[in-house]
Amino acid sequence: NRDRKRTKEKERNTMVQIKTTYTTKQPVDIDAPAERVIDFLLDVQQCSKCYPFVDKVEKVDTSNNDTTFRWTMQERRVGSIQMKATHISKYQRANNTVTWVNVSGGNMSSTGKFVITTINNAKCQVIAESTVETDMEIPKLLVDFASAMGQREMAQSWDAYLISIKKTVEAGQVVKVDPTEDVVVKDKTFETVRLQEDLRTKNYQTMVSDYYDIVTETYQSGWGNHFHFAPFSSSTESLESAVTRLEHTIADQARITKDSHVLDVGCGVGGPTLEIAKYTGCKIRGLNITKSQVAICNDRAKKLGLSDRASFDHGDAMAMPYPDNTFDVITFFDSTCHMPDKQAFVKECYRVLKPGGRLSGSDWLQCEKPTEKDIVQFIEPICAHHSCPHLASLDSYRSMMEKAGFYVHIAMDQRQCGDILRNWEILDHKTINTFKALPKGSVDPTIEMMISGAIALSEGARHGAFILGRFLATKDVPRVVVA
The missing domain is CATH 3.40.50.150 (Vaccinia Virus protein VP39)
Known part of the structure; x- marks a missing residue:
């Protein structure tokens, strides 16, 4: 009977792949030289402290030259599903661009780039692009909603991430900004x-x-x-x-x-x-x-x-x-x-x-x-x-x-x-x-x-x-x- 109940509950859920993307709406001005910002972005374990909902980030290979990191996100509730997401990404620099590509081994993938533009010796601008794909089991009722929900949550998280990077680089210590969640309420008489x-x-x-x-x-x-x-x-x-x-x-x-x-x-x-x-x-x-x-x-x-x-x-x-x-x-x-x-x-x-x-x-x-x-x-x-x-x-x-x-x-x-x-x-x-x-x-x-x-x-x-x-x-x- 217990197995039959679990089967029934599973039938009401389905496995879907949620793909979300992010592109900076407008460049983020940072009062710091471009090289200092790039160095911070390449210090992945330190930079990751600015991202919301991170549990830990660790090197896949402990050798000094390795630039591959495993991100483990905080266990979170998505609808009625408890989810523990991980992804592995390899980072590299090309001129004033910091990119990362997905490496197999997690239950989500992440790719993207930071583009840093010098304004003067003490100021630069940063824009970011990212694509995340996540496999998750969710209630069938939420399937058509999940993509829109994920897209909005990613935008909130990345907006907060970039502001955190700006404040941290400028302050010289980690300053973490929480995502904003505006709620629309309709009034009736x-x-x-x-x-x-x-x-x-x-x-x-x-x-x-x-x-x-x-x-x-x-x-x-x-x-x-x-x-x-x-x-x-x-x-x-x-x-x-x-x-x-x-x-x-x-x-x-x-x-x-x-x-x-x-x-x-x-x-x-x-x-x-x-x-x-x-x-x-x-x-x-x-x-x-x-x-x-x-x-x-x-x-x-x-x-x-x-x-x-x-x-x-x-x-x-x-x-x-x-x-x-x-x-x-x-x-x-x-x-x-x-x-x-x-x-x-x-x-x-x-x-x-x-x-x-x-x-x-x-x-x-x-x-x-x-x-x-x-x-x-x-x-x-x-x-x-x-x-x-x-x-x-x-x-x-x-x-x-x-x-x-x-x-x-x-x-x-x-x-x-x-x-x-x-x-x-x-x-x-x-x-x-x-x-x-x-x-x-x-x-x-x-x-x-x-x-x-x-x-x-x-x-x-x-x-x-x-x-x-x-x-x-x-x-x-x-x-x-x-x-």
């Missing part, structure tokens, strides 16, 4: 948010379908077939284990058995639906507002040999295409957040459930009584990037269920069950800041939308404005009234 919410509510059917038509393939390749989040029980639990465990918990609490007739609302590509069918042996239907996903679900059910027990329908969960008293259980996994009228959904669940039927599921929520700042800064970006008209709270869900006639057994914040922040661990703070500062249009639009959405979830959850909820409610058995 509370009134603008309300207008956007109204627009999403009005167009929710086409909005949600269009959204999933765009993102489904990327979600499947980068996240799997289970389009929902879950609390992680430990720092080593895999994504597959966490989502499956939540699906089993929701099925167990709803007392689903092989004799149950179940409806899974907002079934995505059928991940939870088919898992519950396998786990319990029940007869289950999936309901989905996105036609293209219904076709995927039916195809997956056939391939898994579950077509006799699992079927899928196209329809709106706020106006379900089923008769009254049809199902024993209704499940939902992070799908009701896409519905503008959540009370209508709950009423429909009550209608199509049999007396004593159970409603069991999880959903995206906002915190209780969010401030205007919470809504503008955290909730609105989540809704805008994930096609959610608006988010409800834990108490509002409980109230809607009770108003429809349900008895609510569970309405809980899933942070009580484990770590929800690990759902977004592929995006560390540096990745987030780098992405925000990238020029508009530098990343594939779909990837840009999806990473922006993941950032919104991560920041909302860290702040506490966004949470994951879990619910269990029972449709009351009608009382017999004696005249």
